[in-house]
Amino acid sequence: xxxxxxxxxxxxxxxxxxxxxxxxxxxxxYAVLRQALALPPRTLPGGQVLSGPEQLRQEVMVSxxxxxxGAGFSCGLKWSFVDRKSGKPIYLICNAxxxxxxxxxxxxxxxxxxxxxxxxxxxxxxxxxVHLAFIYIRGExxxxxxxxxxxxxxxxxxxxxxxxxxxxxxxxxxxxxRGAGAYIxxxxxxxxxxxxxxxxxxxxxxxxxxxxxxxxxxPTIVNNVETxxxxxxxxxxGGAEYARLGTPNxxxxxxxxxxxxxxxxxxxxxEVGKVTLGELIHDPAFGGGLREGRxxxxxxxxxSSAKVFKAGETFKLKRRGPDGKESVQEVALLDLPYDFDxxxxxxxxxxxxxxxxxxxxxxxxxxLANIADFYAHESCGxxxxxxxxxxxxxxxxxxxxxGEGRPEDAxxxxxxxxxxxxxxTICAFGEACAxxxxxxxxxxxxxxxARGAADAKRRAASGRETAAPSGPPHPATAAALAQTPAE
Amino acid sequence: xxxxxxxxxxxxxxxxxxxxxxxxxxxxxxxxxxxxxxxxRSASLMLLHAIQEQFGYISRQAVEWVAARxxxxxxxxxxxxxxxxxxxxxxxxxxxxxxxxxxxxALGGSHQLHELCCTRLGLDPRQHGPQTTKDGKFTVEFxxxxxxxxxxxxxxxxxxxxxGVTPRRAEEILGGCS
Ligand SMILES: Cc1cc2nc3c(=O)[nH]c(=O)nc-3n(C[C@H](O)[C@H](O)[C@H](O)COP(=O)(O)O)c2cc1C
Ligand code: SF4
Ligand code: FES
Numbered sequence: 001x002x003x004x005x006x007x008x009x010x011x012x013x014x015x016x017x018x019x020x021x022x023x024x025x026x027x028x029x030y031a032v033l034r035q036a037l038a039l040p041p042r043t044l045p046g047g048q049v050l051s052g053p054e055q056l057r058q059e060v061m062v063s064x065x066x067x068x069x070g071a072g073f074s075c076g077l078k079w080s081f082v083d084r085k086s087g088k089p090i091y092l093i094c095n096a097x098x099x100x101x102x103x104x105x106x107x108x109x110x111x112x113x114x115x116x117x118x119x120x121x122x123x124x125x126x127x128x129x130v131h132l133a134f135i136y137i138r139g140e141x142x143x144x145x146x147x148x149x150x151x152x153x154x155x156x157x158x159x160x161x162x163x164x165x166x167x168x169x170x171x172x173x174x175x176x177x178r179g180a181g182a183y184i185x186x187x188x189x190x191x192x193x194x195x196x197x198x199x200x201x202x203x204x205x206x207x208x209x210x211x212x213x214x215x216x217x218x219p220t221i222v223n224n225v226e227t228x229x230x231x232x233x234x235x236x237x238g239g240a241e242y243a244r245l246g247t248p249n250x251x252x253x254x255x256x257x258x259x260x261x262x263x264x265x266x267x268x269x270x271e272v273g274k275v276t277l278g279e280l281i282h283d284p285a286f287g288g289g290l291r292e293g294r295x296x297x298x299x300x301x302x303x304s305s306a307k308v309f310k311a312g313e314t315f316k317l318k319r320r321g322p323d324g325k326e327s328v329q330e331v332a333l334l335d336l337p338y339d340f341d342x343x344x345x346x347x348x349x350x351x352x353x354x355x356x357x358x359x360x361x362x363x364x365x366x367x368l369a370n371i372a373d374f375y376a377h378e379s380c381g382x383x384x385x386x387x388x389x390x391x392x393x394x395x396x397x398x399x400x401x402x403g404e405g406r407p408e409d410a411x412x413x414x415x416x417x418x419x420x421x422x423x424x425t426i427c428a429f430g431e432a433c434a435x436x437x438x439x440x441x442x443x444x445x446x447x448x449x450a451r452g453a454a455d456a457k458r459r460a461a462s463g464r465e466t467a468a469p470s471g472p473p474h475p476a477t478a479a480a481l482a483q484t485p486a487e
Numbered sequence: 488x489x490x491x492x493x494x495x496x497x498x499x500x501x502x503x504x505x506x507x508x509x510x511x512x513x514x515x516x517x518x519x520x521x522x523x524x525x526x527x528r529s530a531s532l533m534l535l536h537a538i539q540e541q542f543g544y545i546s547r548q549a550v551e552w553v554a555a556r557x558x559x560x561x562x563x564x565x566x567x568x569x570x571x572x573x574x575x576x577x578x579x580x581x582x583x584x585x586x587x588x589x590x591x592x593a594l595g596g597s598h599q600l601h602e603l604c605c606t607r608l609g610l611d612p613r614q615h616g617p618q619t620t621k622d623g624k625f626t627v628e629f630x631x632x633x634x635x636x637x638x639x640x641x642x643x644x645x646x647x648x649x650x651g652v653t654p655r656r657a658e659e660i661l662g663g664c665s
Contacts, residue, residue, distance in 0.1 A: 089525075101589045101632040132525070139536070139573045140585075140633055142646040175523045180532055180571035183631065197531035197557075199570040216525055259591035259636035266637045304590060304632075354636070356591055370590045374631055 002270075002279040002286070005245070007253045008229045009269045012112045019147050021154035024115035030160055032236045036123045037168040056127035060231060062239030064251035069095055069186075069224030070303065070352045071428075072340040075231070079128060079221060081211035088218040092125050092133040093195065095224050097179055097186040099138055100303035101374060102354030105255040105267050106225035110137070110144045114151040118174065120228035122161065123235055125172050128221060132173050136191050139180040148176050183378035187427050188222040189214075190380065201382050202427035226255055247273030250339035254353050256280060260300075261359035264288035270338065277301065277309075278334025281357055294359040298444075299333070301343055302351025304371050305432035307439035309333050315346040348439070365451050368440040369397035375433035383425040389416050390433045405452035413448070414441050500569070500576050504546030513541060517556065527557045531567055535574055544578045572630070580619045580626035582664045585643040588615065589632035595639025596653075601629055603657055604642075625664070 011017045011027055024030070039052035050058070061076030082090060094117065098106040109117050125133050137145050152174055155161040163171050182200050184190045189208055190200035192215050207213055214220025223231075230252055234242045243251045250272040258280060259265045268286050277299065281287040290296060296311040313333045320326050336342050343350045358367060376394035381387040393416050400409055417437035421430045441448055509517075517537055521530040534553045539545055545568050554561040568574045586592075586601045605612035608625050617628035635641035638650030642657075649660060 098634045099632060102591055102636050103632075104634045104636050107634045138634070139571075140630075140643065143648075173523075177529075178532060178536055179573075180536070180567075181573035181630070182571055194532065195529060196526065197528035197567075198563075199566055257637060259639065260594050265591075265639075300590075356594075356636075358594070362594070367590060367594075370588075370593050374589055377631060 002275045002283055004268050004285060005253050005271045005274075006269050007233055007245075008109065008116065008226060008255060009267070012108055017112070019112060019114050019151065021115055021151065021158065024113070029115055030119055030158075032232050033119050033122055033126075033160060034166055036126060036235050037166055037170060053127045053129060056123065056235060059239035060127070060234055063230075063234040063242040064239075064249065065227065065230050065234060065242070066250070066340055067224055068226035068230070068254055068353065070100060070305075072350065075223065075227055078211065078223075081209070082128060082221060083212045083219040084129070086212075086219060089132065090128055090130050091215045091218055091220045092121065092128060092130040093188075093191065093215065093220060093222045094121050094133070094135045094228055095186065095188065095191060095222050096135050096137040096141070096144075097191060098141075098225070099183045099186050100305065100352040100354060101371070102257060102259055102300065102303050102356045103352040104257050104259075105353065107141065107144065108255075108267055109225055109229060110141065111147060114147050115155065116229050116232065117225055118148075118151055118155055118161070120230070120232040121174060122155075122165070122172060124221070124223065124228055124231045125174075126165075126170055127231075130221070131171055133175075134195060134215075135174065135176045136185070136195055137176060137178055138185070139178050141178075145176050145178050152176070182380075183374075184380045184427075184429060187429060190427065191222060192220065199380070201380055202429070204426050246271045247337065247339060250337075250341055256286075256338065257352075257354040258287045258357070259354070260357040261290055261294065261362070262287035262357050263291060273337040273339030273342065275338055276334060277336045277338055277355070278332075280338055280355060281334070287355075287357065290357070290359050294361060296357070297360045297362050298358040298364065298367075300354075300356040300358070300436075301338075302349045303354040304356065304374065305435055306343075306351045307348040307435045308443060309346070309348060310443040313346075313443075317342065317345050363401075364440065364444045364447050365397070366401050368436060369394070369401045371436045371440075372397045372433075375429070375436075379429060379433065383430065385420045385424045386430045386433065389420040392416050393433070393437050400448070400451055400455070403455050403458065405455040407449050407452040407456055409452045410441050410445055410448035413437050417441070499547065501547040501550060501565070502544070502577060504542070504548045507542070507546055507548035507552065509538070509541070509552060513537065514556075521557065528559060528563070531557060531559070531564060532571070535564070535567060535571075539574060544575050546576075575617070578623070579617065580624050582625050583643075583645055584625060584627045585630040585633070586627070587631070587633045587635070587639075587641045588629035589636075591636035592632075592639040592641055597629075597640035597642075599654070600640045600642060600652055600657055601627070603654055604661065607658075607661055 042050045057079055065075040066072045177195055179185045185194045185200045187202050189203035194200040210220040210222055246252050253269050254272050255267050255269045257267050264287055282289045299309045315331050316328050317331050318326050319329045340350055372394040375390040379386050379390045396409055396413055399405055417434040420434040517534055520533050521527050524530050538549050550564045551561050554564045587597055602612040604627050608620050610618045610627055615629040617626050619626045633641045635650045640652050642649045642652050
């Protein structure tokens with residue numbers, strides 16, 4: 001029986017559990033911080049001395065923790081890239097921008113257990129010699145920002161934050177910084193620009209790797225809310241022990257957001273890779289299955305940027321048997337373990353941990369049009385392939401969903417999408433807007449062609465021989481698109 | 488004889504607010520916010536939020552005030568007002584309804600919710616951008632994912648989130664806006 005494993009969500013939604021410090025303390029809060037600050041230097045057999053912070057960084061490396069914000073990059077490695085020799089201050093930013101469509105997990109932590117996140121942040125800051133840290137929270141979380149500010153005040157008053165934390169001699173300040181409604185602020189270099197008070201234009205990498213040239217051109221760590229919470233649990237358990245949760249290379253727990261056509265949409269914490277995609281959708285402990293009489297049509301497995309899976313797909317994956325030997329096996333879609341590596345091997349990703357389920361009542365062309373409108377609206381506009389491409393795709397899909405399609409629109413969409421990603425843009429938004437279009441059109445090609453063909457036939461019958469003009473639609477601004485009523 | 492025909496003047500997107508004045512208490516509070524950051528410019532979004540909360544929108548005078556406070560050319564503040572969707576250059580209704588348009592909410596009935604709100608309030612359901620009722624009481628707009636996808640459809644009324652907004656719930660919410 002697959003089950004939830006509530007570690008970060010342990011107290012969240014328990015009756016009587018509140019965001020107040022006093023409640024957090026009653027549940028053992030800030031004990032891990034105390035323990036982290038008290039770590040004495042350790043002498044290795046070779047005579048090398050590891051400071052407390054160095055030991056904490058090592059625990060995070062050993063834990064195998066991978067970022068929960070979207071890219072799934074090793075947290076320990078990210079921290080190891082930080083330039084500690086520049087003499088410049090090191091900053092830490094908690095990415096609380098949560099805006100990948102389908103994702104609603106960080107909000108639970110911020111609103112219901114803010115001190116857990118702060119404790120994780122303070123430990124991560126101590127481990128990385130950070131003395132000033134920021135929480136970048138999306139603008140719509142107005143109440144979330146208030147809750148965090150209250151929590152920060154409480155923590156300061158009790159000496160968990162500020163000067164000489166718990167008598168350790170370590171100083172740290174944390175401030176809340178509010179965004180203002182732009183998805184691109186979630187991308188870490190866009191976020192940094194926004195935190196510097198500018199438009200959230202992502203920076204080109206190289207040279208602007210945050211670990212070296214981040215906030216104010218200083219070394220900077222950007223981590224997701226959930227990642228920072230995991231740091232607390234890693235320090236509590238020890239890195240090696242934490243790594244026993246989940247599966248090899250996909251360690252620990254993660255919170256999965258399930259939405260769309262399931263009976264029990266919601267957020268569920270699992271051991272990474274211990275639960276399959278099918279269980280997450282159908283098991284009564286999770287999504288609870290589809291509505292009466294419905295069949296599965298498609299799954300978007302990692303936020304709207306992830307490539308879609310079509311019901312019934314199978315994949316040839318390398319898997320390790322109980323004898324430790326690797327072999328190639330055929331794995332059905334619903335048997336895919338929900339982890340980082342399996343979903344990548346199957347051609348998509350677990351991204352932000354957001355599963356959107358589409359049943360057979362879904363108009364797949366309209367679903368993609370909805371997604372494409374999101375990206376057309378949210379492109380920051382710096383790179384031509386992304387700015388124009390995301391808009392052309394949205395326009396073509398609006399035609400297709402309004403009776404003005406052409407049979408060749410499937411190829412047209414694929415052609416645009418193929419020419420956005422792959423190093424042609426400054427940030428990964430290019431991939432994020434192309435992947436849904438590439439995958440929907442490839443996997444549901446018949447539906448896209450049939451829609452365009454039906455439109456063409458109808459036009460021909462009504463004497464309108466000429467279809468919508470071929471070639472790219474006229475460029476217009478994303479803002480204008482957002483204002484235009486759908487026709 | 489040919490003549491040069493000048494084009495129509497282009498109105499500024501920013502409004503005039505001749506009586507704009509920041510209360511001293513707020514100004515002091517904002518100076519404390521600026522002091523949190525190693526560089527003053529970082530505070531621009533926080534200042535704009537505070538100004539918008541106080542006055543309901545960002546006027547030309549407000550842009551210039553924030554810029555002066557941060558030692559920046561006004562352009563550096565103006566460009567934020569036009570870039571970030573949450574800032575508005577004109578007043579919005581007393582109740583600002585933001586309905587999530589994105590996929591999970593669309594599957595959960597957000598288009599019906601948007602239509603219901605618009606119809607009830609005499610606004611055009613085909614228009615997705617912000618629309619304000621004539622009496623200035625309501626603004627309705629479609630926005631992108633509000634991080635509540637598991638309880639679709641999601642709507643914000645000013646700062647408050649409402650999840651799982653059924654038509655009946657929507658009627659109640661609208662009825663409660665006095
Ligand atoms: C377009 C785009 C949007 C993103 N949005 C978010 C977001 O809302 N929240 C988040 O934590 N990470 C987001 N990311 C990922 C961040 O860039 C960054 O990788 C992440 O915050 C790092 O934290 P982690 O290593 O702890 O996952 C986004 C990335 C891209 C390309
Ligand atoms: S890829 Fe798109 S979102 Fe990213 S920097 Fe370029 S235009 Fe902006
Ligand atoms: S899709 Fe509506 S809240 Fe996420």
